[in-house]
Amino acid sequence: MVAMRAFNSAHSASGPSTAQHVLEAISGLRGLRHRALLALLGIVMGSACIISLINIGRNAAQEMARIFQSMGTDKLVVQFPYSPQTKARLPGSLDVAQVLRSVPSVTAAAPIAVKSAKVFRGGRSVDVSIVGATASFARIIGLSVQRGRFISPFDDVETFAVVGPSVARALSSGGSTLQTGMTLRIGGYFFTVIGMTDTLPANPMLPNGLDDSVFIPLNSMRRVQPGYELSSVIAQAAPEMDPGDAAKDLKQYLSALLPGRAVEIQAAQQLLDGLRRQSRVLSYLLGALGAISLLLGGVGVMNVMLMSVTERRKEIGVRMALGARPRDIRTLFLLEAICLSACGSALGAVLGIAFAYLFARFCDWQFFLALDALAIGIGSAASIGVFFGLYPAIAASRLEPVTQFRDF
Amino acid sequence: MPVDKDVLIDLRDASLSYVREHQRVSVLENLSLRIARAETCAIVGKSGSGKTTLMHVLGLLHRPTCGTYQFNGLQTSAATADELASVRNQQIGFVFQSFHLLPRLSALDNVALPLFYRGLGQRERRARALAHLQRLGLSDRAQHRPAELSGGQCQRVAIARALVTDPTLILADEPTGNLDQGSAGDILALLLEVSRRAATTVVIVTHDPLIARRCKRQFEVVEGRLRETSRTVDGSDASIQ
Numbered sequence: 001m002v003a004m005r006a007f008n009s010a011h012s013a014s015g016p017s018t019a020q021h022v023l024e025a026i027s028g029l030r031g032l033r034h035r036a037l038l039a040l041l042g043i044v045m046g047s048a049c050i051i052s053l054i055n056i057g058r059n060a061a062q063e064m065a066r067i068f069q070s071m072g073t074d075k076l077v078v079q080f081p082y083s084p085q086t087k088a089r090l091p092g093s094l095d096v097a098q099v100l101r102s103v104p105s106v107t108a109a110a111p112i113a114v115k116s117a118k119v120f121r122g123g124r125s126v127d128v129s130i131v132g133a134t135a136s137f138a139r140i141i142g143l144s145v146q147r148g149r150f151i152s153p154f155d156d157v158e159t160f161a162v163v164g165p166s167v168a169r170a171l172s173s174g175g176s177t178l179q180t181g182m183t184l185r186i187g188g189y190f191f192t193v194i195g196m197t198d199t200l201p202a203n204p205m206l207p208n209g210l211d212d213s214v215f216i217p218l219n220s221m222r223r224v225q226p227g228y229e230l231s232s233v234i235a236q237a238a239p240e241m242d243p244g245d246a247a248k249d250l251k252q253y254l255s256a257l258l259p260g261r262a263v264e265i266q267a268a269q270q271l272l273d274g275l276r277r278q279s280r281v282l283s284y285l286l287g288a289l290g291a292i293s294l295l296l297g298g299v300g301v302m303n304v305m306l307m308s309v310t311e312r313r314k315e316i317g318v319r320m321a322l323g324a325r326p327r328d329i330r331t332l333f334l335l336e337a338i339c340l341s342a343c344g345s346a347l348g349a350v351l352g353i354a355f356a357y358l359f360a361r362f363c364d365w366q367f368f369l370a371l372d373a374l375a376i377g378i379g380s381a382a383s384i385g386v387f388f389g390l391y392p393a394i395a396a397s398r399l400e401p402v403t404q405f406r407d408f
Numbered sequence: 409m410p411v412d413k414d415v416l417i418d419l420r421d422a423s424l425s426y427v428r429e430h431q432r433v434s435v436l437e438n439l440s441l442r443i444a445r446a447e448t449c450a451i452v453g454k455s456g457s458g459k460t461t462l463m464h465v466l467g468l469l470h471r472p473t474c475g476t477y478q479f480n481g482l483q484t485s486a487a488t489a490d491e492l493a494s495v496r497n498q499q500i501g502f503v504f505q506s507f508h509l510l511p512r513l514s515a516l517d518n519v520a521l522p523l524f525y526r527g528l529g530q531r532e533r534r535a536r537a538l539a540h541l542q543r544l545g546l547s548d549r550a551q552h553r554p555a556e557l558s559g560g561q562c563q564r565v566a567i568a569r570a571l572v573t574d575p576t577l578i579l580a581d582e583p584t585g586n587l588d589q590g591s592a593g594d595i596l597a598l599l600l601e602v603s604r605r606a607a608t609t610v611v612i613v614t615h616d617p618l619i620a621r622r623c624k625r626q627f628e629v630v631e632g633r634l635r636e637t638s639r640t641v642d643g644s645d646a647s648i649q
């Protein structure tokens with residue numbers, strides 16, 4: 001009896017090692033062939049979905065943030081929506097000094113007027129947005145010039161023009177590129193080119209691509225469009241102020257100043273928060289989609305493992321007769337499920353990253369790998385495998401050794 | 409009750425029954441059996457008489473419903489599933505009626521499988537398995553899968569798997585059922601030789617009287633009951649019935 005116990009403990013202490021169990025499980029999986037492949041596909045799709053979708057969501061959020069950060073989050077855009085009830089005419093300009101004195105939470109403001117027009121030079125013409133702007137406009141939105149200069153406070157009603165890069169390209173032909181000092185015709189007036197701006201990334205807060213614009217002094221706008229009206233005001237909140245509060249103050253002041261017109265103010269920060277919320281919701285949705293496919297994959301794994309247990313009852317009986325303990329049988333089947341889901345999630349990770357990369361390339365975004373998406377994808381796929389593999393494994397280990405032989 | 413060191417199998421008043429469709433089906437009734445170390449026994453009986461079930465009971469694959477079974481000093485009714493698995497692994501070698509080789513594994517790995525559950529490394533498992541295949545003249549078939557082997561070859565692989573652990577007890581269910589007369593004789597001679605040389609107890613379930621006669625003790629199972637029909641003492645037949 002004592003000898004027996006010693007025997008037993010020697011056995012359990014020196015049972016098969018983990019590596020041996022893993023090798024055994026892999027050889028078991030090879031026997032499952034195409035059915036294992038089907039379950040694998042579920043796991044692959046699930047983890048690929050989760051990884052690519054979360055990654056795309058992250059990339060999108062980052063891309064939006066990048067666009068905004070190029071302009072800053074303290075910017076405010078004032079607009080005057082037109083409707084039959086609010087059709088009072090707007091002035092052509094705004095006393096900026098007065099605005100800044102009355103609204104201390106705003107440190108800078110630039111009224112602009114925008115009009116579409118044709119610009120001619122030599123035999124060429126191009127449709128552009130004419131933006132009547134003041135010197136502070138470029139400073140507030142972070143627009144820089146690559147040649148020449150921007151409109152200065154002293155330009156007032158001068159016929160000077162600063163062209164966007166796309167316009168400069170369109171008006172250049174073969175031998176003669178557009179240079180500062182050259183003249184353009186807008187309507188009945190000739191304007192002298194004094195500068196060219198750098199490319200500014202598209203910004204959802206600004207109505208049109210600034211690259212396709214020609215900037216002229218705000219007061220010269222009357223040459224292009226007699227009786228022009230203010231289109232919007234770009235403003236900057238004071239550094240210590242909450243942009244939302246500054247927006248409220250500015251709106252109150254402008255509404256009083258311009259009775260009969262609606263005043264709407266968008267704060268970049270608010271817009272950014274909204275977009276972040278949106279992209280978070282998008283991520284959750286995509287994640288849920290991935291989770292569902294993963295769940296289906298998990299059910300697939302369970303299905304395959306249960307079929308495998310049923311099909312291999314004889315094998316389980318033989319293994320038990322040869323000395324496998326219930327826990328050895330459980331380990332065998334659990335490891336098969338884990339191998340299956342681990343392979344699946346690794347493949348899915350590669351696929352998911354590849355898809356996210358292609359998507360980013362297609363959208364012209366900067367691609368970066370969201371490591372947490374990778375961790376979530378692989379981790380959840382693997383744990384789904386374990387979770388769904390556990391039941392068949394326990395079922396297998398609970399089989400009585402002898403019942404397996406009854407069929408024979 | 410004194411424990412006799414020489415007694416390997418001590419089955420007392422064992423019965424086995426199961427319930428099927430609300431009816432109690434009795435497979436074994438009130439069986440008592442004592443087998444000493446190194447004895448060779450044959451169990452004969454018609455199909456369905458319960459001899460395979462008896463073999464499963466002796467091999468710790470099935471606990472009797474009532475009665476006691478002491479195997480090599482271990483009271484099996486008190487043992488855990490792990491302990492029984494360990495005893496099967498260390499002390500019992502099975503040769504099943506339909507071989508029960510694992511189809512995915514090569515002959516070599518089939519023979520090595522019991523050693524896996526002993527925790528031996530693959531190299532040693534394979535070395536020992538190969539030695540046993542050689543002993544049975546199958547070393548050139550080591551890498552073949554069971555489906556690529558003949559019935560006789562499968563039978564020998566199954567026997568190698570039973571011998572590879574150097575068991576105290578070999579339980580063989582119709583070990584020669586699939587073989588021609590000559591091969592059957594060889595297999596039997598091998599089992600008897602192992603018994604003689606390593607003091608291994610061999611229990612053979614068979615319906616072949618020629619094979620039964622070469623064992624030291626012969627039992628017959630009739631409708632779940634056991635009786636000893638013949639016992640050879642020092643080479644001479646002496647029927648006790």
